[in-house]
Amino acid sequence: MRRRTLLTGAAAAAAAAGSGSLLSACGSSAGGGAPRLDFLSLAWQTESVKANKDLVAQWNARHPEVQVRYVQGSWDDVHDQLLTSFEGGAAPDIIHDEGVDLTDFGSGGYLADLTGLLPAALKSRIPQSTWDTARFDGALYGVPFLQEPKVLLANRTLLAGAGVRLPDAAHPWTWQEFEDICRELSHHGGGSADRYGTAWPMSSPVSLTLNLALTDGGRILYKDAGGDRTEVRFGSADSAFAELVRRQVGTDRSAPSSALALGGGDLLPGFFAGRYAMLPLGFSYRQQVQQQAPAHFDWVTLPLPVGQGAPDGGRAQGVSPQTLSVAKSCKHQEAAVEFIDFMTQTPHLVRLAQGDWMPPTGTAALRDPSLTTTKLGWDTGMAVSKYLTASPALSMRGYPEWSDKIATPALQQYYSGAISLDSLRGKLVRDGNRVFERYRG
Numbered sequence: 060m061r062r063r064t065l066l067t068g069a070a071a072a073a074a075a076a077g078s079g080s081l082l083s084a085c086g087s088s089a090g091g092g093a094p095r096l097d098f099l100s101l102a103w104q105t106e107s108v109k110a111n112k113d114l115v116a117q118w119n120a121r122h123p124e125v126q127v128r129y130v131q132g133s134w135d136d137v138h139d140q141l142l143t144s145f146e147g148g149a150a151p152d153i154i155h156d157e158g159v160d161l162t163d164f165g166s167g168g169y170l171a172d173l174t175g176l177l178p179a180a181l182k183s184r185i186p187q188s189t190w191d192t193a194r195f196d197g198a199l200y201g202v203p204f205l206q207e208p209k210v211l212l213a214n215r216t217l218l219a220g221a222g223v224r225l226p227d228a229a230h231p232w233t234w235q236e237f238e239d240i241c242r243e244l245s246h247h248g249g250g251s252a253d254r255y256g257t258a259w260p261m262s263s264p265v266s267l268t269l270n271l272a273l274t275d276g277g278r279i280l281y282k283d284a285g286g287d288r289t290e291v292r293f294g295s296a297d298s299a300f301a302e303l304v305r306r307q308v309g310t311d312r313s314a315p316s317s318a319l320a321l322g323g324g325d326l327l328p329g330f331f332a333g334r335y336a337m338l339p340l341g342f343s344y345r346q347q348v349q350q351q352a353p354a355h356f357d358w359v360t361l362p363l364p365v366g367q368g369a370p371d372g373g374r375a376q377g378v379s380p381q382t383l384s385v386a387k388s389c390k391h392q393e394a395a396v397e398f399i400d401f402m403t404q405t406p407h408l409v410r411l412a413q414g415d416w417m418p419p420t421g422t423a424a425l426r427d428p429s430l431t432t433t434k435l436g437w438d439t440g441m442a443v444s445k446y447l448t449a450s451p452a453l454s455m456r457g458y459p460e461w462s463d464k465i466a467t468p469a470l471q472q473y474y475s476g477a478i479s480l481d482s483l484r485g486k487l488v489r490d491g492n493r494v495f496e497r498y499r500g
Contacts (some may be wrong), residue, residue: 094125094391096398099132099151101381104346107414114410118401125394127153138163138459145169145386152389153398158192158203158379159266159452165200166456171385172198176396181403184421188448192380195454201382204403205417208443209271209376210436211361212348213337214330217244218359228362228442231374234274234303237364241313244336251334258318258326258335259304264470265462268301269451270377275299275366278377279487280451280458288499289455291491293484296368301473302480309476319474331356339363342440343416349435360436362443374443377450380420418444457498465491 098115102108108131115129130151132140138160144150150169164170177199182190185203193201218225223240226232232240241256261267269279277297281290307314315335318326323340324347330338331352338344348358365373383402385395401407408424418440419425425445431438452458469486472478478486 093123094394096125096127096152096389096391096395097130098127098153098398099130099155101132101134101137101155102414103134104415107411110410110414114402114407118398122397125391125398127398141169145388148388150386150388152386152391153395154384154386156201156382156384158201158382159450159458161193161200161382161384162195162454162456163459164384165195165198169387170200171387171389171392172200173202173385173396174199176385176392177202178396178400181400184403184405184408184423186420186422189380189420192378192449192453193382201384202399202403203380203382203420204408205412205415206378206380206420206444206447207341207343207417208378208440208447209267209339209363210342210439210443211337211363212330212340212344213359213361214333214335215357215359217333217336225359226361226364228439231362232364233367233373234300234364235367238303238307238311238313241307241337242311245311245313247312253315254333255315255335256313257307257337257339258321258329259308259314259339259474260321260323260326261304261319261471261474262322262325263467264474265466266379266450266452268466268470271300271363272297273375273377273448273451274363274369274373276369276373278451280455282454289457289495291461291488291495293487298480298484299366299368301470301483304474305476305480308474316475319471327351337361342418345435346416360439362439371446374446375448376443376446377452378447379450379453381415381417455495457495461491461494465494 100111102111112129115127119126132155137156141150141154141156141164145164145167161170181202189203189206190199192203193199221244244256245254247253272279275296277294277299279291279293279297281292282288283290304314308316308319323338323344326335326338327347329335345360352358363376367373369375383399385392389395403421405421405423408419408421409427409429412419412424412430418430424430425441431441466487469478469483473480473483
């Protein structure tokens with residue numbers, strides 16, 4: 060979900076170093092001369108940072124009456140940093156963040172309601188279902204501009220050697236086929252001879268579990284009929300994906316238990332070495348594979364398997380998109396929205412998507428030939444993007460506490476085999492609803 064999980068090494072250090080100005084130099088310029096708007100960007104990849112800075116420069120050249128200053132942020136601890144800046148009266152005017160943060164910041168009164176500020180062209184550029192990822196309690200707190208589906212990154216040589224049919228977006232595997240193939244591709248010779256059909260990076264298991272529960276028709280987090288109360292449920296559809304992971308790790312041994320504590324990037328060396336045949340990862344991980352894989356490594360991007368019991372055919376998966384918001388304290392909110400409109404024009408969306416290796420939200424941008432090419436699997440991501448829907452985590456007040464204190468430790472215990480499905484259900488539902496009860500009002 061959150062892109063900060065990708066921050067590693069030099070890129071993380073560079074982004075973090077640049078974020079030092081966040082709390083000390085933000086806020087609208089209300090003095091004499093042209094207004095200056097501070098734009099907090101969380102771009103961290105070299106191409107993405109360049110694209111954002113180039114677009115800011117273009118805006119400033121065309122709009123001498125409203126200047127924008129690029130402020131480098133970091134995904135690391137961005138929620139806490141922003142909360143501190145909001146409470147300290149030093150928030151950036153235009154904020155790049157993630158949809159899951161909008162609930163806390165919107166309900167806290169820190170973000171402007173964009174409902175009456177957006178121009179018609181911007182509204183029509185993005186599908187209604189995507190706008191729903193940034194709207195709650197009747198207010199719109201951000202403009203979704205990039206989104207990231209989960210896909211399978213696969214070792215083509217291993218799959219071809221086993222005679223496995225490669226799926227495409229029109230004919231994806233079912234989860235049952237995926238389990239069968241993973242068993243077939245696995246063998247256990249001991250030590251470096253071990254091979255697994257897949258590996259599940261579960262260092263942050265909650266968002267992955269929630270978002271992929273949708274493929275089986277579950278969602279775990281529900282709203283009551285009035286839309287006011289969050290309820291945790293863990294019926295058979297809600298638990299189907301979690302049970303699959305547990306089966307692969309504990310019963311089939313087609314996924315290693317050692318991967319459960321790792322993040323997606325940690326698994327890439329083993330993927331390149333042939334230890335894992337397939338990895339379920341975010342679409343943007345293609346960049347790391349393309350840049351880091353050995354020259355001989357033949358890989359392919361495949362759509363995620365689908366559930367068979369979901370009413371929509373099992374293709375839906377939840378996402379929390381990257382968003383652009385305006386601080387409520389911004390003294391030039393209309394100008395800030397004009398800048399967001401500029402940043403999300405179709406050619407600019409395409410460039411931002413290329414820089415971040417992620418699908419854009421705009422309907423026309425998704426059809427751009429540079430993004431629908433088969434090269435590096437871009438076409439797979441664009442094809443599955445039309446099935447993306449709002450993550451069950453969005454618009455749920457109390458989600459961060461439930462995720463950190465209840466769901467994360469409970470799911471990690473379940474996936475590792477330390478507790479049973481019934482115990483997991485009790486922790487998620489009984490203990491979880493106590494947490495959400497405190498946020499009802």
